[in-house]
Amino acid sequence: MDEPQEDARSHAVFRAQAITKVYRNGAVEVYALRGVDLDLYEGELAVLLGPSGSGKSTLLNILGGLDVPSSGHAFYRDWELTSAGEAELTRYRRHHVGFVFQFYNLIPSLTARENVAVVTEIAERPMTPEEALGLVGLEGRLDHFPAQLSGGEQQRVAIARAIAKNPAVLLCDEPTGALDSQTGIRVLEALQRVNRELGTSTAVITHNAAIARMADRVVRIHDGTIGSIEVNEAKLEPAELSW
Ligand SMILES: Nc1ncnc2c1ncn2[C@@H]1O[C@H](COP(=O)(O)OP(=O)(O)OP(=O)(O)O)[C@@H](O)[C@H]1O
Numbered sequence: 703m704d705e706p707q708e709d710a711r712s713h714a715v716f717r718a719q720a721i722t723k724v725y726r727n728g729a730v731e732v733y734a735l736r737g738v739d740l741d742l743y744e745g746e747l748a749v750l751l752g753p754s755g756s757g758k759s760t761l762l763n764i765l766g767g768l769d770v771p772s773s774g775h776a777f778y779r780d781w782e783l784t785s786a787g788e789a790e791l792t793r794y795r796r797h798h799v800g801f802v803f804q805f806y807n808l809i810p811s812l813t814a815r816e817n818v819a820v821v822t823e824i825a826e827r828p829m830t831p832e833e834a835l836g837l838v839g840l841e842g843r844l845d846h847f848p849a850q851l852s853g854g855e856q857q858r859v860a861i862a863r864a865i866a867k868n869p870a871v872l873l874c875d876e877p878t879g880a881l882d883s884q885t886g887i888r889v890l891e892a893l894q895r896v897n898r899e900l901g902t903s904t905a906v907i908t909h910n911a912a913i914a915r916m917a918d919r920v921v922r923i924h925d926g927t928i929g930s931i932e933v934n935e936a937k938l939e940p941a942e943l944s945w
Pocket of ligand 1: 725726727732733734752753754755756757758759760761909
């Protein structure tokens with residue numbers, strides 16, 4: 703009877719337990735997270751869906767070691783992030799987590815290959831920039847500068863940069879937020895390919911419900927709490943999505 707639960711727990715790459723986050727601006731307190739419990743499983747593609755201001759970015763930033771909660775505990779495998787110091791969190795971010803944000807933050811004076819090399823040069827077990835860019839379908843754009851690439855291509859360079867260090871987890875904050883749907887779908891295909899071929903546990907946060915249909919699991923967030931968590935029995939391919 704206890705076995706499935708034990709099994710699922712041992713395969714959690716992240717565990718968040720009773721996470722709260724309160725931002726204080728002078729006398730004003732904003733409750734961004736109000737007691738969030740969530741596991742992210744090894745190898746899954748989870749979509750965290752919620753309206754603007756519901757706390758999605760705050761949760762992702764805590765799991766990625768970019769922010770700390772006001773109370774509660776967060777674990778990466780058996781390691782507790784919430785009791786780690788700054789230097790440990792920096793190492794954690796550098797070696798285990800890939801981030802993709804809405805705006806690609808590429809260095810304009812470097813080519814696609816060089817933008818990825820910036821990360822592979824400091825990683826422990828990197829793939830080559832050519833391998834990473836090939837995985838996102840940009841093998842023909844290695845020597846292009848960001849200004850010579852479309853928005854979707856720039857986002858795929860950002861994905862290549864995030865995965866080139868072979869991170870265990872990829873955390874994506876509105877990765878298609880700045881893109882039209884056709885371009886966004888190419889970006890989602892790149893994320894799906896990374897998830898399938900490298901087994902990278904992937905969390906995508908979005909307010910776009912269409913994207914949830916490609917997820918293994920859909921986590922709905924409302925007003926700083928988890929509203930529901932559903933296994934998606936009828937997964938769609940990115941090309942079948944429309945918004
Ligand atoms: N640094 C901060 N200082 C004060 N309040 C903040 C800060 N960061 C976030 N908040 C507040 O916390 C709440 C949750 O914000 P968060 O960015 O996590 O939501 P979100 O669901 O990711 O929204 P969006 O989709 O618009 O990015 C919001 O009310 C936001 O205004």
